[in-house]
Amino acid sequence: MMRRKSDGPVRALLLDFDGVICQTETYKLDRMMEYFGELGLRAGPREIYRLAGGVIGEKEAILDQIFGGQERYRKVREQALGFRPPMPAYGDVMTPGIAGTLEAVKGRGLQIAVASNSGRERLRRALSECGILRYFDCIAPAFDLGRRKPDPCVYRYAMEQLGAAPGECLVVEDSAIGIQAGKAAGAMVIALKDRDGAIDQRMADVIITQIGEILDYLS
DSSP, X not given: OOOOOOSSOOOEEEEOTBTTTBTHHHHHHHHHHHHHHHTTOOOOHHHHGGGTTTOTTTHHHHHHHHHTTOHHHHHHHHHHHHOOOOOOOGGGGBOTTHHHHHHHHHHTXXXXXXXXXXXXXXXXXXXXXXXXXXXXXXXXXXXXXXXXTTSTHHHHHHHHHHTOOGGGEEEEEXXXXXXXXXXXXXXXXXXXXXXXXXXXXXXXXXXXXXXXXXXXXXX
């Protein structure tokens, strides 16, 4: 994909957590696929990955769309809707190369924020468990702010906390709703491709396959 540079010198890097810093999305969606298969339901990665990004309030509608045409679903619908994948140890699902990339970004004098639909305590605990909390100048928790992605509030909050304009920020996302939030906040958005290439990331300015590739865009 052709590179698109930001509007000016990048001063801040804003990272989503699930699917960017840690591959919790892939882990959870794999568990979902396994569980749905045990219930006798059939779906491929591209369908299940529609649940990426923590689509609170939309899970029921999405599962109804995916499985509604399968007779078996009517019998196990409540079990499917009630499934909550167990969370992995965060250190076990860190995105390969994330620590070294964060070290390189700080070495260039940039500020770093995590901007997630999760709450502050969960994010702080997860970053601490991964041994990378020290790299972050800001934790932007959409859950605590009361407005979740695709609302751009979480990214605007991070920009305000860091004192950086939208054109000075680079957002890294994976999910469609996260990309939408970053774009609505006025930033350049890079999408980190998911393992299966199943998430719709066409709205992003750039799609990368390895986290270290973001260093090419910090001009």
